[in-house]
Amino acid sequence: xxxxxxxxxxxxxxxxxxxxxxxxxxxxxxxxxxxxxxxxxxxxxxxxxxxxxxxxxxxxxxxxxxxxxxxxxxxxxxxxxxxxxxxxxxxxxxxxxxxxxxxxxxxxxxxxxxxxxxxxxxxxxxxxxxxxxxxxxxxxxxxxxxxxxxxxxxxxxxxxxxxxxxxxxxxxxxxxxxxxxxxxxxxxxxxxxxxxxxxxxxxxxxxxxxxxxxxxxxxxxxxxxxxxxxxxxxxxxxxxxxxxxxxxxx
Amino acid sequence: xxxxxxxxxxxxxxxxxxxxxxxxxxxxxxxxxxxxxxxxxxxxxxxxxxxxxxxxxxxxxxxxxxxxxxxxxxxxxxxxxxxxxxxxxxxxxxxxxxxxxxxxxxxxxxxxxxxxxxxxxxxxxxxxxxxxxxxxxxxxxxxxxxxxxxxxxxxxxxxxxxxxxxxxxxxxxxxxxxxxxxxxxxxxxxxxxxxxxxxxxxxxxxxxxxxxxxxxxxxxxxxxxxxxxxxxxxxxxxxxxxxxxxxxxxxxxxxx
Numbered sequence: 001x002x003x004x005x006x007x008x009x010x011x012x013x014x015x016x017x018x019x020x021x022x023x024x025x026x027x028x029x030x031x032x033x034x035x036x037x038x039x040x041x042x043x044x045x046x047x048x049x050x051x052x053x054x055x056x057x058x059x060x061x062x063x064x065x066x067x068x069x070x071x072x073x074x075x076x077x078x079x080x081x082x083x084x085x086x087x088x089x090x091x092x093x094x095x096x097x098x099x100x101x102x103x104x105x106x107x108x109x110x111x112x113x114x115x116x117x118x119x120x121x122x123x124x125x126x127x128x129x130x131x132x133x134x135x136x137x138x139x140x141x142x143x144x145x146x147x148x149x150x151x152x153x154x155x156x157x158x159x160x161x162x163x164x165x166x167x168x169x170x171x172x173x174x175x176x177x178x179x180x181x182x183x184x185x186x187x188x189x190x191x192x193x194x195x196x197x198x199x200x201x202x203x204x205x206x207x208x209x210x211x212x213x214x215x216x217x218x219x220x221x222x223x224x225x226x227x228x229x230x231x232x233x234x235x236x237x238x239x240x241x242x243x244x245x246x247x248x249x250x
Numbered sequence: 251x252x253x254x255x256x257x258x259x260x261x262x263x264x265x266x267x268x269x270x271x272x273x274x275x276x277x278x279x280x281x282x283x284x285x286x287x288x289x290x291x292x293x294x295x296x297x298x299x300x301x302x303x304x305x306x307x308x309x310x311x312x313x314x315x316x317x318x319x320x321x322x323x324x325x326x327x328x329x330x331x332x333x334x335x336x337x338x339x340x341x342x343x344x345x346x347x348x349x350x351x352x353x354x355x356x357x358x359x360x361x362x363x364x365x366x367x368x369x370x371x372x373x374x375x376x377x378x379x380x381x382x383x384x385x386x387x388x389x390x391x392x393x394x395x396x397x398x399x400x401x402x403x404x405x406x407x408x409x410x411x412x413x414x415x416x417x418x419x420x421x422x423x424x425x426x427x428x429x430x431x432x433x434x435x436x437x438x439x440x441x442x443x444x445x446x447x448x449x450x451x452x453x454x455x456x457x458x459x460x461x462x463x464x465x466x467x468x469x470x471x472x473x474x475x476x477x478x479x480x481x482x483x484x485x486x487x488x489x490x491x492x493x494x495x496x497x498x499x500x501x502x503x504x505x506x
Contacts, residue, residue, distance in 0.1 A: 050353035052505040062353075072355035086350040088257075090264040099260060102253035105355045147350075 001064050003028050003155040003186030004049060009058035011044055011210075018044040019055070020210035026155065026186035031177055033201035033218075034190045035227060041210035042190040046082045046159050049188075062155060076105035079153035081161060085144020089133035093124055093143055096132055100147035111150070118146040122172055137164040142172070149176060156180055156187045162196060174200050194223045206230045209238075254356050254364035258338065262368055267337040271330040275376035278326050280383040283319040287311055288391055312395030315388050316403040317467050320474075323380065323411040324463030325442065331373045331418035332438040333431075338365045339422040339500065340431030349505055359501035366419050366493055373415040381408040403467065410466035413485055417459055420492025426499040455481050458488035 004026040011019040019041050026032045036042050047053040049060050051067055060067040065074050086100050094115050101111035119128045122142045127135060132143060141164045148156065156177065162170050170193075177187050178200055191197045197204060197218075204216040206227060214230035216223060262268050290303035291311065306314045339362070342348035351358055385404055389396050418438075425434040445459045449469060454460035455477055462485055463469070465477040 047349075047505060052349055052352050054504055067353065070353075075353050076355040078353050080353065082349060084346040084349055086347075088261050088347055089345060091260055095260060099253065099257045100350075102256060103351075103354050103356050 002026060002061070003030075003063060004157070004188060005059075005061040006045060006049060007059045007061075009045060009048055009060075010056045011041075011048060011053065012056055017210050019048070019058070022058075022207065022211050024188070024205065024212070026188045028154070028186050029181050029184050030203060031181045031187040031189065031201045032203045032205065033197040034188065034205050034207050035192070035194060035197060035216075036190075036207035037231065040207045042207050043083065043159050044210075045207070046080070046157055046188070046190065049157055050078070050080050050082065052082065072105070076151065077154040078157070079104065079148030079151065079155070080157035081144045081148050082157065082159040085141055086147035087132045087135075087140055087143050090131060092129050092131055093135070093146075094119060094128045096143060097146045097150050101150040104148075104151035104153070106151050114150040114152075115146075118150050121176075122146050123168075138166055138169055141165055142169055145173060145176060149180070152183075152185075153180075154185045156185060156189075158187070158189045160190055160192065162191060162193050170196060194227060198223045208234055252356075252360070252364065254360045255368070257361070258364045258368040261341075262334075262338055262372070265337065265341075267334055268372070271334045272372075272376055274326060274330045275373065276380050276383070279319060279323050279380040280387050282322045283315050283384055284387040284391055286318060287314045290314075310395035310397075310400075311392040312388060312397060312400035313403075315384070316400055316407065317470075319381075319384055319404065320407045320410065320463070320467035323377065323407050324414050324466055324468050327373070327377060327411045327414035328418050328459065329438060329442060330376075331369060331415040332421045332441075333435065334373070335366070335369050335419055335422045335496075336425050336431040336434030336438065338369060339496070340425035340428075340434055343425075343430040348503070352505075357501065358503070359497055362422070362497040362500035365500075366422060366496060369419065370416070373418075374412060377408065377411040377415060381405075381411070407466045410462040413462040413482065413489065414459075416489035417462070417485065417492065419489065419496060422496030423492060423499050426496065426503055456484065458485040461485045 002025045006022060006024045009019045009022040022041060022045055024034065024045065034042050044053065048055050049067065062070055062078060063074050065071065087096050097115035097118055098111045101114050102108065106114060119125055122145060124139065124142055124146065127139060132140065135143060141161065145161065161173055165173060177189065181187055201218045204218055205212055206214040206216060208231050213234040216226055287306045290306035306318060308314060351361055381404060421434045421438055424437040425431055428434065441459055445457065448454055448457050449460050454464045461477055461481040464473045465482060467474045
């Protein structure tokens with residue numbers, strides 16, 4: 001059974017089709033990276049996966065269950081960071097992690113233990129007793145990662161998790177995701193850092209114009225060049241479609 | 251303690267909004283009601299202020315304090331608790347924390363119920379403390395006028411304050427609809443102003459946000475006598491409906 005399955009997803013905003021029949025899946029033990037230009041539909045797709053936005057058409061299944069009606073025990077197996085990582089500014093780093101873990105189903109004692117472990121693992125010790133409000137953007141991103149990983153989820157969904165991290169933070173994140181996949185968790189990650197994606201992903205999917213337009217081989221050289229080849233090829237093949245759509249809206 | 255409740259207790263207790271509204275709810279009623287009456291009756295109260303303070307010289311000190319207390323507690327409960335609800339609900343949009351509350355084993359409905367329960371428990375404690383301080387200050391200022399009737403009237407003001415606090419829970423619905431606390435803050439001001447106008451027009455008995463205040467003596471003894479149990483039950487039912495609508499709206503909200 002797939003950890004995550006998005007099928008035939010359509011989401012329109014006015015005349016814009018942000019998702020246009022997008023299909024994605026994540027298998028247990030797999031790191032699946034999705035890459036695409038700004039506005040390609042990556043974030044919208046992830047928002048639909050966790051119910052933040054409703055789909056006009058299509059389905060989202062998490063461990064075989066419709067996400068809108070999934071059991072609490074199923075949702076307890078999910079962790080995600082989309083757009084804004086978890087973190088209440090008035091709470092300390094430790095309190096944020098403890099409460100996030102409890103919201104994901106851990107009891108208080110386990111949540112406290114998990115918080116201590118993740119504070120050490122993500123090198124947040126210096127800030128553990130400080131309010132999240134005072135953290136740098138990079139450390140807020142580390143805090144967000146701790147908040148969604150402390151309950152050891154079986155499915156991780158991360159939207160641009162490296163965009164504010166320093167090189168040390170990027171390495172920590174990579175270790176966390178690789179370790180999660182190694183214990184059997186499915187990981188879906190979007191990123192603009194193609195080199196980083198190439199190093200850790202088992203599968204790379206190119207999303208463009210709200211749909212899947214190709215795949216790339218992880219570990220291959222010059223990933224950036226190949227990415228643009230896929231996108232430009234799709235644009236060239238669908239130039240006429242775009243013109244028809246533009247005329248229809250005129 | 252459930253996770254939803256623990257989160258709301260932790261965030262609300264550390265907020266500036268909670269600190270400011272606690273001071274407003276606890277300190278303002280006794281200071282305003284007992285303090286104003288004692289100033290009005292001070293020998294050197296003269297000049298333009300004397301005319302404004304004149305109503306507080308009528309009757310015994312105990313009677314004047316309870317009459318003023320009814321006005322102050324009703325308004326402060328609606329505004330103070332309203333702002334607290336508006337912040338605790340609307341902050342999820344303002345601080346962009348709402349997104350993390352999706353796809354959790356704890357539902358957004360449970361989280362919304364915890365928000366309203368935290369506010370309800372906190373506001374009940376604040377209003378109870380405010381009335382105890384008012385009674386204590388009156389007992390110290392003029393024990394002779396603290397009669398059984400005055401104590402009964404203070405108890406009525408306490409009940410009215412709790413009812414006004416319950417009515418304020420409905421501003422959570424406005425915070426959800428306007429995706430932040432600013433819309434709810436505007437609604438609190440609008441409801442307060444509209445209530446004053448409707449009360450002056452004599453339409454208060456069946457307006458939920460006015461009836462408890464009138465019953466507590468905010469409009470004088472004649473208006474208080476006109477408020478029967480049916481008006482209060484209607485206000486309580488409206489408060490329950492508005493709280494339910496707040497929870498339902500939060501549970502169903504999306505980011506767009």
